[in-house]
Amino acid sequence: LSRAAGTAGLDIHIEVDTGMARLGLPPQALEAFFRLVRQYPNLRIRGLMSHLAHADDPQAPQNAAQMQRMATAEAVAARLGVDLTWRHVLNSGGLLCDLGAPRELVRCGLVLYGAQPAVGRSYTDLRPAMRWTTRAVALRDVPEQTPVSYSGRWRATRKSRLATLPVGYADGFKRHFTNRAHVLIRGQRAPVVGAVCMDLCMVDITDIPGVTYADEVVLLGRQGEEVLTVDMLGAWADSFAYEMLCSISSRVPRHYVGAP
Structure with missing residues (x-):
């Protein structure tokens, strides 16, 4: 890293593993690491960071334990004269749940989409930043007992009218939505019926x-008085909001509105 930084030098942030067991140095290794970095004058430690493993649950005792380990790491840096310009721990849940002092930076993710980051809490000031829409490509009437889609996993219990939508699991509209999810049409909910296909589904x-x-x-x-939240989609998919937002594939057109 020092060779890559060259004569210009490089400002770096060090991650501390305070309880995520994903990335970062264990707290007990920090002092030796700080002393090692001093041997490379072109590497300047400017930041110290960590990541909360339970930020979506403000009652979890692990949050306080992680924040205490972060404070200990900051104390080690101060004792060794490391001039930290930036310290950051809190993500969306940590910030809104007030899990600790925000320090100089916060790393917001989910709240940028206006989605709820914490279990059992609703932040009314959050406004969803995106909608996902389509239009029907086929409309058809089917008689009672007509099987629909692969394996006939839904069968009409009456004479029914179906709409075929040009969206499927290749777009991020999950296979798990089969016979579980709803869409909105004319301000009303329409259930997804039959197996969701790669490129199509029926409602x-x-x-x-x-x-x-x-x-x-x-x-x-x-749409009108009805709303489908990303948490609803996550529940229908046996998943959660984060994965749903990441799953909308690149082939789904994006239209950006309201930007300055």
């Missing part, structure tokens, strides 16, 4: 009269 619009190809279909977001 039951029998109880939503007048649906046309021009109607917007909401997969994530608000």
Whole structure:
């Protein structure tokens, strides 16, 4: 790293493993590491960081333990004369749950999407930053007992009207949504029926009269008085909000609105 930094030098941040067991130095190794880095004058330690493993649960005792280990690491740096410009521990959950002093930096992720980062808490000031929409590519009436999609995992219990949507698990609309998820059409919920395919899925619009190809279909977001949150999608997929937001594939077109 020192050779790569060259004569210009490099400002570096050191991660401390305070309880995540993912990356970073164990606290007991910090003093020796700081002394080692002093042998390379072109490497300047400017930051110290860690990451909370339980930030989504403000009641977890591990949070206080990790913050204490971080404070101990900061004390080691101060004792050795390491001039820390930046210290950062808190992520979205840690910041909103007030799990400790925010120090000079915070690393917000999920809240940038307006999603809720903590178990059992709702922050009403958060506004979702994205919607996911599509439109039907086929509308059809099917008789009672018609099997739908692969393996016939849903069968019409009455004469039904279905809409086929051009979205599937290759887009991030999970296979787990089969017979579990809903979409919004004309301000009403329409259940996903039959197995979600790679590029397509079907929804039951029998109880939503007048649906046309021009109607917007909401997969994530608000339509009228109804809303589908990323937490709902996560629950339908036996997953959680973070994975759902990361799973929307690159082939789904993005349209950025409201930017300055």
